[in-house]
Amino acid sequence: MKAALFDLDGTLTESAPGIIASVHFALRGLGHDPDPTVDLSWVVGPPLEDVLARVLAPYGDDRVAEATALYRQRYGSVGLFENALYAGIPEMLAAFTAAGLSLFVATSKRRAFAERILAHFGLDDQFTRIYGSEEGGLIDHKPELIAHILAREHLSPDGSVMIGDRSYDIAGAHANGLRAIGVAWGYGAPGELVQAGADAVVDHVTELLPTARRLLRFD
Numbered sequence: 001m002k003a004a005l006f007d008l009d010g011t012l013t014e015s016a017p018g019i020i021a022s023v024h025f026a027l028r029g030l031g032h033d034p035d036p037t038v039d040l041s042w043v044v045g046p047p048l049e050d051v052l053a054r055v056l057a058p059y060g061d062d063r064v065a066e067a068t069a070l071y072r073q074r075y076g077s078v079g080l081f082e083n084a085l086y087a088g089i090p091e092m093l094a095a096f097t098a099a100g101l102s103l104f105v106a107t108s109k110r111r112a113f114a115e116r117i118l119a120h121f122g123l124d125d126q127f128t129r130i131y132g133s134e135e136g137g138l139i140d141h142k143p144e145l146i147a148h149i150l151a152r153e154h155l156s157p158d159g160s161v162m163i164g165d166r167s168y169d170i171a172g173a174h175a176n177g178l179r180a181i182g183v184a185w186g187y188g189a190p191g192e193l194v195q196a197g198a199d200a201v202v203d204h205v206t207e208l209l210p211t212a213r214r215l216l217r218f219d
Helices: 016-029 048-059 064-077 089-098 111-120 142-153 167-175 205-216
Strands: 003-006 102-110 129-133 160-164 179-183 200-202
Touching: 003 142, 016 048, 016 064, 048 064, 089 102, 089 205, 102 111, 102 142, 102 167, 111 129, 129 142, 142 167, 160 167, 160 205, 167 179, 179 205, 200 205
Parallel strands: 003 102, 003 160, 102 129, 160 179, 179 200
Antiparallel strands: none
């Protein structure tokens, strides 16, 4: 079976507005006054607790658990819908399915949030299964998450490809023997995907399937 694992934020959806607003909400809830002009696009992609530890550090604050609860309070009610699909995503997913690939979501976001987002956009039925972080933190990071998906779904690394917009996606794929395609329209810094060793970087949604075919060596 050939399979494609997709990151969510910055790959399928343009999700920064809701994520950043929820980070600001968490900071304000802990008594801080975040500067709205500071670029926080980097917060899209890494595990939430890692992000919040980093944004709290300049305030000398280590209340990551409290910040996480505040973030999820807002994100779960409002932030996850402050979101939009990138152009061409539904058509691209349909083309992957028509080509015979099984599709999975592999996101560091909580699985329950990812399921709600994809259902909101009518894309949940495009995927064999949606995977994300779970309570306990064992699969928060991409290497562990992808290993979990491969084991659970009995996928071959040689027959699977990871698609994402950040270095975390590339590193997680390579840690498990998968090839990785970076997408240039997401939230990665300039040169991040190349530096991370992506097997290919694409600039447009329509390039994804031909690139996956080449990397997976199938017609």
